[in-house]
Amino acid sequence: MTALAGPAFPAPPRRLGLRGGLRNTSTLTWRSVLKIRTNMEDVLGLSLNPIMFLLLFTYVFGGAIAGGTHAYLQFELPGILVLSVVFATLGTGLMLNQDIAGGVFDRFRSLPIARWAPLAGAVLGDMVRYMISVAITLGFGMILGFRITTSALSAFAGCLLVLAFALAMCWVSALIGLLAKTPQGVQWFGSLIYFPLTFGSNVLVPTQTMPGWLQAFVKVNPMTDLTEAVRGLLVGGPVATPVIRSLLWAVGIFAVFAPLAVRVYRRKT
Amino acid sequence: MRYDAATPNAIEATGLVKRFGKTTALAGVDIVAGQGRVLGVLGPNGAGKTTAVRILATLLRPDGGQARVCGYDVVGDAHRVRQLIGLTGQYASVDEGLSGTNNLIMIGRLLGLDRRAARARAADLLGRFDLAAAAARPVKTYSGGMRRRLDLAASLVGSPRVLYLDEPTTGLDPRSRTDVWHMVRELVSDGVTVLLTTQYLDEADQLAHDILVIDRGTVIATGTPDELKARTGRQVLRISPSDPARLAEAAALVEAACGAKVTTDAEVGAVSASVASTALLPRIVRELDARGIELAEFTLRKPSLDEVFFALTGRPADGKDSGTRELEGSKP
Incomplete structure (x- = not known):
């Protein structure tokens, strides 16, 4: 055998075990992380979006809602943390959509790898993007005058909670990315789901200020629980119930949308 | 080194049927490729060539018939089939955001090579495909020809026993085309079976041991190039x-x-x-x-294969009567 045919590979086993699947996932996560570095536009967007949210909401709404920008910043920053990260998960769907259109997923599907690994790799790699988003929101908020009034550990737990929730939400985004035919479709469908979900919550204003019918929606919206939990962990307030509810939501969303996305992906033939 | 002496045919498909909505892309196609041979699949645009390749590469499930690659069923034993095949599609399916090296390392790692072996294999293939100088650059900066060469290299990382080349030289300059032909011959001399679809009949004439002509989802002729020529x-x-x-x-x-x-x-x-x-x-x-x-x-x-093709299908091989892109299942 000459060198073009390459090194010998092991004889073909019938199935790939979970360990093999996890190894595939780690390779594909590495790929997603590498891609972040070569896509500076995305990194720029990830960084500027929270800055824009913070500046706009603090100085446009601050006076009207809380009677002062500093008081409002303390109230809204946990919400904007949630907002930025949840919107950043849309990128997962967009990238999957491009991968499919570009034929890279055809290559993956012709390789002897776990069927779920390309999706799991894309989602895990994107965690790095969400960390960037969290760091910028918190960092820029502090420059504007935001102060953590609990403890560093508690604030860290708040950031982890947001990331855990993002890990669940990006499966929703992945499903949209798999179902939409074009990147524009991902944007539109994503907006239709993400806007009511994020703004129809206590992210920017207290629930009590809304009409009753809207309160009913806001109270069952997972974003409300998540924002309340992050507020509690960053600036004080009730913690236990909203944290547990947020985690349950995250597990629930993951349990529904991850298998659904994998199913749609496998059927995409 | 041959995978299974009891299975003389690397590809064996019988009665493949595939429908897309109301269009029938394949209406009962038999495909046989002996080990270490090059099977050229010819046909006008929309004839069903790519559909057949996608079924044999486990990317599509047939609606009827069955296909075996190296003795393994492409549906029931897809995971095994995937360990034996390499695929280069009509459009280079490489990751635009990664460098050439990282594209190949990724595939090597996915195929179970360790870090060092994956890196060595990537460097070796990049050298062979004349991409060493561009190895560290993101693929989005590559020219069309470089992309296709990388795509070919990517399909070889796993040392496939069966290689599908779906119009591998479309859009390549004459020199790169000759390089691809050279590579195909080298692989075949190692015992690799190649299924080649092409619109360039001189390419089939140069490379293929056997030829299958598909038109409108059915096989209209099979034989060696000489047999087909004699048939006219x-x-x-x-x-x-x-x-x-x-x-x-x-x-x-x-x-x-x-x-x-x-x-x-x-x-x-x-x-x-x-x-x-x-x-x-x-x-x-x-x-x-x-x-x-x-x-x-x-x-x-x-007669040249072009003349044969014209005699068989009543139209030239480049299918000028259809769009430039082969749409699956579309009528030519």
Whole structure:
């Protein structure tokens, strides 16, 4: 055998075990992380979006809602943390959509790898993007005058909670990315789901200020629980119930949308 | 090193059917490729070539029929089939956001090579495909030809036993095309089986041991290139008189002998005719001799695959009557 045919590979086993699947996932996560570095536009967007949210909401709404920008910043920053990260998960769907259109997923599907690994790799790699988003929101908020009034550990737990929730939400985004035919479709469908979900919550204003019918929606919206939990962990307030509810939501969303996305992906033939 | 001596055919498909909505892309296609041979699949745009490749590469499930690759069923044993195949599609499926090296390392790692082996394999393949200088650059900066070469390299990382090349040289310059041909021959000499779809019939003529012609989802001809050429039953005769002044006279004589129209090329001083039977040749030679027409050239050649293709399908191979892109299941 000459060198073009390459090194010998092991004889073909019938199935790939979970360990093999996890190894595939780690390779594909590495790929997603590498891609972040070569896509500076995305990194720029990830960084500027929270800055824009913070500046706009603090100085446009601050006076009207809380009677002062500093008081409002303390109230809204946990919400904007949630907002930025949840919107950043849309990128997962967009990238999957491009991968499919570009034929890279055809290559993956012709390789002897776990069927779920390309999706799991894309989602895990994107965690790095969400960390960037969290760091910028918190960092820029502090420059504007935001102060953590609990403890560093508690604030860290708040950031982890947001990331855990993002890990669940990006499966929703992945499903949209798999179902939409074009990147524009991902944007539109994503907006239709993400806007009511994020703004129809206590992210920017207290629930009590809304009409009753809207309160009913806001109270069952997972974003409300998540924002309340992050507020509690960053600036004080009730913690236990909203944290547990947020985690349950995250597990629930993951349990529904991850298998659904994998199913749609496998059927995409 | 051969995977299974009991299975002489690397690819064996019978009665493959695939429908997309109301269009039937494949209406019962049999495909057989012997180990270590090159099977050229020809057909106009939309004939079903790519659909067949996608089924054999486990990317599509057939609606009917079955296919085995190295003895493994492409549906029931897809994971095993994937360990034995390499695929290069019509459009380079490499990751635009990664460098050439990282694209190949990724695939090596996915195939179970350790970090060092994956890196070594990537460097080796990049060198062979003349991409070493661009190895560290993101693929989005590559030219079309470089992308296709990387795509080919990517399909070889796993040392496939069966390689599918779906129009591998479309859009390549002549030199790169020759390089690809060279690579295919080298792989075949290692025992790799190659299924090649192409629109360039000279490519099939150069590489393929066996040819399958598909049109509108059915197989309309199979055989070796020579068998297919023989099937048209005609050969091409070409003569040029030593004295160019006697070209017209020679043309009239050949035309009378063949009973068919001849083509006269006054510039090079040659007459060509399609002859149905070689029995005519002695007669033509005798008559030319009787008139004292001396010949500078007298050749008889088999028809080109282009001519065969035209005779079989009634249209040229490049399918100018359809769009430039092969749409699955679309009518040509």
